[in-house]
Amino acid sequence: MNFKLKDIGPQLMTVLAVVLVFGFFTYNAQVNMENRGIDFGYGFLSQESSFDVQFSLIEYDGSHSYFRAYLVGLLNTILVSVIGIILATILGVIVGIARLSPNYLINKFAAFYVEFFRNIPLLLQIFFWYFAALRALPLPQDADAMFGIAFLTIKGLYVPAFIWQNFNIFFYSIIAAIIAITVIRIQAKKLQETQGKQTPVLLISIGLILILPLLSFLIGGVRLSFEVPVLKQLATTSFIYEGGVSLPPELIALALSLSLYTATFIAECVRAGIQGVGKGQKEAAASIGLTPNQVLKLVVMPQALRIIIPPTTNQYLNLTKNSSLAAAIAYPDLVLVFAGTALMQTGKAIEIVSITMFTYLSLSISISILMNWYNKKIAITEK
């Protein structure tokens, strides 16, 4: 250990500055809270919240605690993020591949889509869908049925609800199918490596994932029926749909704009990834006699995914963080329910904002740790 002033000096100064700033803030916060008679603490989480939330995935009303309100908000955030991520991935991959199409029209159409949607602020797009586009939808009583079962109205989308009997048997059958497929895949890989024999893994997998749940219907006594939403008159001019599942327009607008916006970025990632695989790789693969499908599956995709996945995960994170814009159109997500309503009621600014930030922070840090691990795993080890 050799202490050099040259090394210690700058570090000490930086640490000192950080400590001073934080100390200044903490001191002021203490003084301010004393002056206003606010006490610091997270005890309010177990108090009765006494406010209602429009849309929640778990049972919730005013008599539940603030902590349950937090859970409601968190689950709503996760719901819209998951819907957005699925839609954005599908759209993004299609557009990204379309951007590489030799077909001039498809190529330009995809380019137009990307340039159009990514140069308009997300908030503006959310407002557009919510306040302008979805407001043009018909009233519940005028709505036409889509395929006879779903209704898209100004009050939201009404779809049939699944009513399961013996759902756990169905669930177990799916899990059993997944386990069986994993085992078969591992066996097939072993067989390929030791004896060079190829097994039609894909066909077996599809068969398993179809047959096992089907068996659960036939033997296991699983029953599935649909509850179709029905129009009900509340007053002379007021109608609603009863039964089924209703998705509020806020959720639709948010999921739609988030996925349309993020899909442009994912499309660019996909394009960059596929372009990043050298032409020589494809030619080499073709010259050793692989079929075009095998070239794509065994040579191009593994290399392209290595380039595509890290930035795409970043986009997923961005989408999750952007879902907090829900507050602008009153979709009850974490920010609106917790950092909005709950903060207004309790006045616990520091506690609530810190919990909200910590939630998002832990979400992104855990995903980035996962990403770093994945990156290390797939990185090319050069000799």
Place this chain on the structure above:
Amino acid sequence: MSKINFLKPDKSNLNTFLYLGSFLFFISVLDVLVNSFFSFNITGFLPGFLSFLLPLILGFIGLYFIRIELSGIKQLDLLNKNINTNNFNAILSLLIIFIILKSIPPILSWFFVDASFAGDSKDVCTGTGACWTYIKVWMRRFMYGMYPNGEQWRINLSFIALALLGSVGYFATDKFKKYLTLYYVVIYPFIAFLFIFFFISGGPVFFDFSYGIIAAILSIIIGFFIPSKFKFYYFLIVPFALYILLKYFIFFEEYIELGKLDGLNWVETGAWGGLSLTFIISFFCLIFCFPIGMAFALGRRSGFPLIRYISIGFIEFWRGVPLITVLFMSAVMFPMFLPADFFIDKLVRCIIAISLFEAAYVAEVIRGGLQALPRGQYEAAKSLGMGYWRMHIFVILPQALKLVIPGIANTFLALVKDTPLIFVVGLLEIVGMLNLAKTNPEWLGFAMEGYVFAAIIFWIICYAMSKYSYNLEEKYKTDR
């Protein structure tokens, strides 16, 4: 043999298939065209389902017929190569052509044909198209927010002055070129700050503006006689020192209080808004987030572990939280952290919050550039005897920044697109003003026009920025 050939177009029966195929293709496009522009269905006599699908089927057969490899006709080969390589591509091309044809008439009629432009009240908007009158009437609010009409020349003047001062770089002669960095890093932000915070605010701080301008001009003039070795430190210190000198020692506050000097009307920042506020916030955040981000990028690559961990903590914290919660924090939590009698303006708090937030992203982008540089560059610089700062300023950063121009441009674009979020703290830039105007009882029901208008403006700004960054990238591209 000829029977098989009948279904397989090739060069030997080129003419038959070319004419037949073009004819079918033409018919299918014509059908959709007539249908969408004149709403007349040529194939109306057929059953509904068939009539709906007929253009696609005809077009598909037509494109199949004209798919003749190496026909010898240049245009045909080009067409086949670009939109008609196989059956799947042919169907996709047809669908896209039909979508374009179908969507042009409604868009055109909404934007222009049925739209109303004249008049200045809601009554003229009776058509089915857009009501651009609404935009026209509310134009000043969308551009300047609640800023008083009579004072808006101040915003215009500030922006024109800043644009002119900003374009100095294009006209500078070689003699002055070497001072440009200094100018853009120190002098220009200083003047911009004076213009925007003092000139647009007006009121008592207008005098700060005059002192500042005098200080800037004086320091530039004296600056020519300073030996170039000290020029950097000179410009870092003297303008601010002169400004403080002028403010507190030469022009006394009594002059103002005595009424000998009279300033401009005071406009508080809460009244600022519209597109001008978008520009103001983007401009300052751009200026501030870049040096902060650069500092943290260097900090994260630093050899001192404590500095490195602090930088990592800062970057990961800001990158992990959504901007909206940061703005929430600046609105409700930040005042708690300051002494009770200490007040920071809402707009300034916003700018600080967005700058710190974007700085974390800039830092990551710049770090990418720093990591991409080969180690030889560092070693070469060190072997020339350069110290840490000298090495970074003259060797490392110029190369690293050049590498990350696209990334930085993307971050700046994200910044511009994030500005509407300031609605959280109650500041209304253009999107916020649109939402306000939309709820005005006299102008209900024109949300669509407003959002389309704002979308066009933002699109133009962002698209221009991305094209400009592309040009910069091309300009500074050097082969390694």
